[in-house]
Amino acid sequence: MRTRIRRALVVTTAGVLGAVGVLSLAGTANAASTLGASAAAKGRYFGTAVAANHLGEAQYASTLDTEFNAVTPENEMKWDAVEATRNSFNYGPADQIVSHAQGKGMKVRGHTLVWYSQLPGWVGGLGTDDLRSAMNNHITQVMTHYKGKIYAWDVVNEAFQDGSSGARRSSPFQDKLGNGYIEEAFRTARAADSGAKLCYNDYNTDGQNAKSNAVYSMVKDFKQRGVPIDCVGFQSHFNSASPVPSDYQANLQRFADLGVDVQITELDIEGSGSAQATSYGKVVNACLAVSRCAGITVWGVTDKYSWRSSGTPLLFDSNYSKKPAYDTVLSALGGTSGGGSGGGTGGATCTATYTRTDTWSDRFNGQVTVKAGSSAITGWTVPVTVTSPQRISTTWNGSPTWDGSGNVMTMKPNGNGSLAAGASTTFGFTVMTDGNTSAPTIGACTAS
Numbered sequence: 266m267r268t269r270i271r272r273a274l275v276v277t278t279a280g281v282l283g284a285v286g287v288l289s290l291a292g293t294a295n296a297a298s299t300l301g302a303s304a305a306a307k308g309r310y311f312g313t314a315v316a317a318n319h320l321g322e323a324q325y326a327s328t329l330d331t332e333f334n335a336v337t338p339e340n341e342m343k344w345d346a347v348e349a350t351r352n353s354f355n356y357g358p359a360d361q362i363v364s365h366a367q368g369k370g371m372k373v374r375g376h377t378l379v380w381y382s383q384l385p386g387w388v389g390g391l392g393t394d395d396l397r398s399a400m401n402n403h404i405t406q407v408m409t410h411y412k413g414k415i416y417a418w419d420v421v422n423e424a425f426q427d428g429s430s431g432a433r434r435s436s437p438f439q440d441k442l443g444n445g446y447i448e449e450a451f452r453t454a455r456a457a458d459s460g461a462k463l464c465y466n467d468y469n470t471d472g473q474n475a476k477s478n479a480v481y482s483m484v485k486d487f488k489q490r491g492v493p494i495d496c497v498g499f500q501s502h503f504n505s506a507s508p509v510p511s512d513y514q515a516n517l518q519r520f521a522d523l524g525v526d527v528q529i530t531e532l533d534i535e536g537s538g539s540a541q542a543t544s545y546g547k548v549v550n551a552c553l554a555v556s557r558c559a560g561i562t563v564w565g566v567t568d569k570y571s572w573r574s575s576g577t578p579l580l581f582d583s584n585y586s587k588k589p590a591y592d593t594v595l596s597a598l599g600g601t602s603g604g605g606s607g608g609g610t611g612g613a614t615c616t617a618t619y620t621r622t623d624t625w626s627d628r629f630n631g632q633v634t635v636k637a638g639s640s641a642i643t644g645w646t647v648p649v650t651v652t653s654p655q656r657i658s659t660t661w662n663g664s665p666t667w668d669g670s671g672n673v674m675t676m677k678p679n680g681n682g683s684l685a686a687g688a689s690t691t692f693g694f695t696v697m698t699d700g701n702t703s704a705p706t707i708g709a710c711t712a713s
């Protein structure tokens with residue numbers, strides 16, 4: 266027994282070390298258990314792109330409503346959706362998203378006013394003066410319609426070229442109106458709704474490179490000359506060919522240092538399992554380390570409806586199960602996974618906080634931190650449920666009892682379970698996945 270415990274402890278220690286950088290345990294007695302609430306406790310929002318035509322799907326809506334506190338319409342506010350025909354505005358699908366969000370107290374990011382893509386053909390056919398007035402009219406009409414309801418607008422999207430040139434991307438706006446169109450769009454936007462934050466949003470600007478340098482110069486110039494800009498969006502679409510850059514946090518910080526908010530606006534990371542989780546953890550930790558990083562938006566609720574679904578880049582799989590990346594994000598935000606505060610006798614309380622500490626191809630290690638509330642406790646119990654065909658093969662630092670199914674274990678202290686007020690201890694276990702990598706459900710901690 267002793268040997269087994271010691272061996273297990275060695276594995277755990279290695280696991281903890283292996284997870285450095287993504288491991289951030291909830292420390293408070295009332296740590297939140299959803300992405301949105303955990304982010305809110307850190308002064309941030311945690312949002313998702315939403316498609317109006319999925320809102321009627323029960324699991325989609327319940328996942329959205331439970332986990333997120335901000336939304337971005339994925340396509341419904343784009344020029345081709347809102348003004349496909351000149352001066353004829355269709356707000357139906359976007360209104361559906363905005364009213365859903367308002368009903369749930371979620372922030373809304375407006376996406377997007379001026380973009381070369383998803384632009385109806387008629388715009389490209391206009392002469393210079395006409396184009397200028399069409400652009401300003403589009404901004405004014407759409408922002409006025411949503412005045413007071415939008416937290417931040419992506420005023421201009423993806424205006425720079427990829428690669429080393431640092432040049433502006435060719436578009437009807439760039440080609441006919443010249444560099445000044447971006448400044449003009451921001452000035453028009455401020456006049457239309459002075460209460461919304463105005464963002465420039467782009468991709469491949471997540472690390473320091475020629476493209477992000479060009480955006481940086483523009484933002485610096487805008488700030489120096491008083492052109493109204495409040496935020497820069499970093500889309501953060503990652504995969505193995507385009508991983509999270511090592512200078513991601515430094516890049517966010519240098520923009521923040523110009524006096525703008527930074528926002529992670531379209532986060533998705535192709536992959537699976539612990540590699541994907543680790544990358545997500547890097548992004549969340551970078552945002553939390555930059556005080557002007559206002560929040561994170563993932564580009565979709567579920568892999569099922571992702572714009573690159575085959576790359577499974579999101580936090581919920583196509584059955585709406587939480588992925589390892591979800592656990593890591595929640596943990597990095599200081600949240601608890603299904604655990605939380607339980608009652609006890611005589612005012613004694615405790616919390617249970619779950620973290621995945623390591624993953625192998627056939628198993629993973631979980632660790633639960635048990636923390637006493639504001640009074641000392643003499644004992645505790647925490648139920649842990651895994652999903653069949655998963656099974657718990659090993660435990661350490663606790664004394665488990667099992668229900669008949671073998672899927673539910675109730676953990677109690679090994680020996681003396683006393684904890685001083687606010688003090689904590691941990692126990693751990695190994696889950697054999699048998700193909701199912703979903704996180705265990707940690708029940709409420711009960712103190713005695």
Ligand code: G3I
Binds near residue numbers: 468500531572
């Ligand atoms: O709704 C129509 C449907 O009626 C039609 O049958 C079908 C056939 O192609 O198309 C459907 O529209 C598609 C739309 O997504 C809704 O699913 C468009 O073809 C498709 O082009 C469009 O793709 C969107 C893409 O932007 C267009 O550029 C993605 O959903 C959306 O996720 C993606 O989002 C962009 C951001 O706005 C800016 N940054 C990059 C990001 C990813 O590309």
